[in-house]
Amino acid sequence: MSFSRRETILMALGAAAATALPMSARAAIEDAIAAFTDGAEMAESGITLTAPEIAENGNTVPIEVSAPGAASIIILAAGNPTPGVATFNFGPLAGAQAASTRMRLAGTQDVVAIAKMEDGSYAQARQEVKVTIGGCGG
Amino acid sequence: MTMSTLKTAVCGLALLAAPLAASAEELVVNGEIEMITETEPAAHLDGALSTVRSGWTFRTTETKALQMDDFENPAMISVDNGMAAWNTADGAEGKSCADCHGAMEDSMEMVRATYPKWNEEAGEVRNIQMQIDDCRVNQMSAEPYGLDSRPMLAMEAAISSVGRGQVVDVAIDGPAAETWEKGKEIYYTRFGQLDLSCASCHELNYDNYIRADHLSQGQINGFPTYRLKNARLNGTHSRFRGCIRDTRAETYSVGSPEFVALELYVASRGNGLTVEGPAVRN
Amino acid sequence: MADNVTPRVRVPRDAAAGETITIKTLISHPMESGQRKDSDGNTIPRSIINRFTCEFNGESVMEMILEPAISTNPFIEFQAIVPESGTFAFTWYDDDGSVYEESKDIAVS
Numbered sequence: 001m002s003f004s005r006r007e008t009i010l011m012a013l014g015a016a017a018a019t020a021l022p023m024s025a026r027a028a029i030e031d032a033i034a035a036f037t038d039g040a041e042m043a044e045s046g047i048t049l050t051a052p053e054i055a056e057n058g059n060t061v062p063i064e065v066s067a068p069g070a071a072s073i074i075i076l077a078a079g080n081p082t083p084g085v086a087t088f089n090f091g092p093l094a095g096a097q098a099a100s101t102r103m104r105l106a107g108t109q110d111v112v113a114i115a116k117m118e119d120g121s122y123a124q125a126r127q128e129v130k131v132t133i134g135g136c137g138g
Numbered sequence: 139m140t141m142s143t144l145k146t147a148v149c150g151l152a153l154l155a156a157p158l159a160a161s162a163e164e165l166v167v168n169g170e171i172e173m174i175t176e177t178e179p180a181a182h183l184d185g186a187l188s189t190v191r192s193g194w195t196f197r198t199t200e201t202k203a204l205q206m207d208d209f210e211n212p213a214m215i216s217v218d219n220g221m222a223a224w225n226t227a228d229g230a231e232g233k234s235c236a237d238c239h240g241a242m243e244d245s246m247e248m249v250r251a252t253y254p255k256w257n258e259e260a261g262e263v264r265n266i267q268m269q270i271d272d273c274r275v276n277q278m279s280a281e282p283y284g285l286d287s288r289p290m291l292a293m294e295a296a297i298s299s300v301g302r303g304q305v306v307d308v309a310i311d312g313p314a315a316e317t318w319e320k321g322k323e324i325y326y327t328r329f330g331q332l333d334l335s336c337a338s339c340h341e342l343n344y345d346n347y348i349r350a351d352h353l354s355q356g357q358i359n360g361f362p363t364y365r366l367k368n369a370r371l372n373g374t375h376s377r378f379r380g381c382i383r384d385t386r387a388e389t390y391s392v393g394s395p396e397f398v399a400l401e402l403y404v405a406s407r408g409n410g411l412t413v414e415g416p417a418v419r420n
Numbered sequence: 421m422a423d424n425v426t427p428r429v430r431v432p433r434d435a436a437a438g439e440t441i442t443i444k445t446l447i448s449h450p451m452e453s454g455q456r457k458d459s460d461g462n463t464i465p466r467s468i469i470n471r472f473t474c475e476f477n478g479e480s481v482m483e484m485i486l487e488p489a490i491s492t493n494p495f496i497e498f499q500a501i502v503p504e505s506g507t508f509a510f511t512w513y514d515d516d517g518s519v520y521e522e523s524k525d526i527a528v529s
Contacts, residue, residue: 056198056420057366060491077489081455084487088498091480095440095499099482102491104453132350209430212493215448218426369450369492 029076029083029112036074036087036114037122046123047073049113058105058131066098067115067123073097074116079109105131165194165414168208171303177410182310186341187355192411193363193419196345196354201366204418213295213364213416216288216371220296223289229280238277243300250301250413254402256314263317265401266294267373268393285393286373291362295371298362298415305412306359308405321403324396330387336404339381351420356381357408358401360417371416374401425449429510431524435502439528443474443481444497447512447520453488469494469520471513477506504528 047067055061065073065088075085088099097115105111108131114124165173175192179185194202208214224235224242239245254265264272267290271282283290310318325336339348340356347353362371375392378400382389390396430444447469454466468488474481481500500508505528512520 052198052200054198056201059369060204060366062200062203080489082488085489086487087485089483089485091475091482093476093479093481093501093503095442095481095501098499099484100495100497101484102495104489104491209428209444209446210495212446212448212495215426215428215446215493218428219424 029078032074032076032083033112033114036116040122042114043121043123044125046117047113047115047125049111049125049127051111051127051129053128054130054132055105056132058107060102061105061129061131062100062102063111064098064100065113065115065125066096067113067117068097069117069119070097070115070123071118072116073099074114075103076112076114077103077105077109078112080104080106085111105129107131107133163195163202165192165202165206167206167302173303173412173414174305174410175412180406180409183407186337187407190408190410191344191355191357192408192414193354193357193360194414194417196352197418197420201418201420205414211364211416211418212369213362213371213418214299216292216364217296217299217416219289220292220294223293224296229274229278231277231279233278235273242296246297246300248301248304250298250415251304251306252308254308254314254317254398254405256309256312256317258313262395263314263398263402265374265398266297268398270294270297286376288371291371291373294373295362295416298413301413302415303412305410306405306408308402308409310402310406314402317399318402318406320396321399321401324400325403329382330385332385334385336381336400355407356404357411358404359408359411360414360419362415363417363419365419367420374404425512425514425518425520427510427512427520427522429508429522429524431508431526434527434529437528438501438503440499440501441526442497442499443508444495445472445474445510445522446493446495448493449512449514451486451488451490451492451494455488467515469512469514472496473509473511474498474500475509476500476502477504481508502526502528 050064051061063075065075067073070090072087072089074087076083077085085103086101090097110126110128112124112126114122116122165175167173175195177190179187179190194205204210221242227234249266254263257264267285270290270293274280275282328335336356339353344353344355358374361374365372375397378397379389379392425448427445427447432441435441449469452464452467456464458464466488468486470486472484472486482498484496486494506526508524508526510522
């Protein structure tokens with residue numbers, strides 16, 4: 001990879017901005033959670049989140065969520081520029097309240113899945129996914 | 139120990155060993171194409187490697203899984219496009235690939251496993267892409283795709299896909315020998331400000347990490363390869379370019395005689411592995 | 421419309437009445453996040469598939485809202501109950517207003 005002097009300086013500025021990011025990112029995910037749950041309490045069981053402990057590449061991270069009895073499940077990524085990843089709304093012909101997809105993670109961070117149950121209660125699962133940043137990788 | 143207890147002990151060991159070997163992560167695509175992901179080095183490697191391993195063996199469980207089912211492998215979208223192009227007439231002659239070559243599954247099965255290959259008429263070693271564009275220009279009177287272009291990679295991926303599971307066996311003797319020697323020389327030449335040869339990383343340090351990257355042997359039996367990094371198919375020569383660029387060197391260009399020679403040499407280092415392209419890699 | 425958008429769907433050909441089946445879908449799409457910049461430093465505008473639905477004989481199996489954090493060539497796997505013979509309808513909605521559709525029949529024995 002080749003960088004011009006100007007790009008290198010820009011990257012340095014970017015790194016400084018990234019250091020400042022966690023506060024605002026934290027606020028963004030709290031807002032997203034509140035928007036989904038209306039501030040309700042969340043149980044810590046009843047939902048399963050399956051993601052790799054270490055993702056080989058942040059571009060394509062497989063994730064599976066499952067919450068028997070859920071009406072919908074939201075997936076959020078705390079450290080992305082915007083926290084939203086996906087929302088699943090299950091219909092009457094859903095064979096399970098579960099789904100798998102592939103997501104982008106901007107770096108090592110917590111992934112959060114929250115289920116809204118048919119009875120109006122909420123459950124959440126949280127997992128840190130480490131994202132490796134390449135050494136060269138051509 | 140009596141003979142019978144010895145036998146029992148040996149049997150016990152054999153029983154133990156069997157499931158271990160089976161769980162040593164075998165690559166079977168779609169539950170039917172059995173791949174050889176580790177094998178004895180070819181004689182011409184002259185002891186340079188103690189074992190020959192597919193790039194698949196260096197990836198994480200999640201990345202490996204993407205290649206085990208064609209539906210999970212995003213490269214198969216391109217294979218579909220390549221198959222469609224194979225059967226579609228193009229160019230002034232109004233011919234499709236299929237008009238001359240018939241079904242891809244029948245005529246192209248052994249192609250990926252044996253290329254790059256000496257072309258007697260042209261008097262040079264050619265890779266699949268050169269052959270495809272030669273066909274397009276001279277047989278179909280169509281525009282060439284261009285090396286490592288998207289339609290070219292889709293066609294190459296389709297041709298590779300019908301040859302999956304075939305054992306790589308590129309010829310390095312006879313008229314190809316000179317090109318192979320040239321490729322070998324490039325493989326061991328240190329390039330760039332970082333002063334690295336292909337061998338520095340992929341022969342002497344495979345299985346080690348370069349920062350966070352798990353170094354493979356740089357085998358090319360999985361090309362064209364869908365990389366998670368750029369979420370598209372990547373050609374062998376473009377990959378060579380990326381590697382050499384990272385040594386901070388001026389690189390050869392895609393389709394250059396140097397890269398054709400290097401492609402033949404690197405392919406020969408993987409003789410005995412199976413065709414995996416389009417594979418999924420980091 | 422993004423170039424060459426091709427949906428692929430895998431549904432079993434037949435099932436028993438009331439059986440739960442697994443469905444996999446993949447669609448070719450760049451899922452441009454709106455976060456990237458081109459070589460001149462200009463932001464590349466967001467262009468993603470933002471919604472996916474699956475229905476069976478007109479009744480909902482599931483709906484997914486996709487955000488820019490979904491990977492290129494979106495892959496979705498989920499499960500459906502098949503009460504009778506019929507048709508699955510799959511629909512992907514693009515930011516630019518394009519709609520991509522695919523359908524699969526299934527026979528209940």
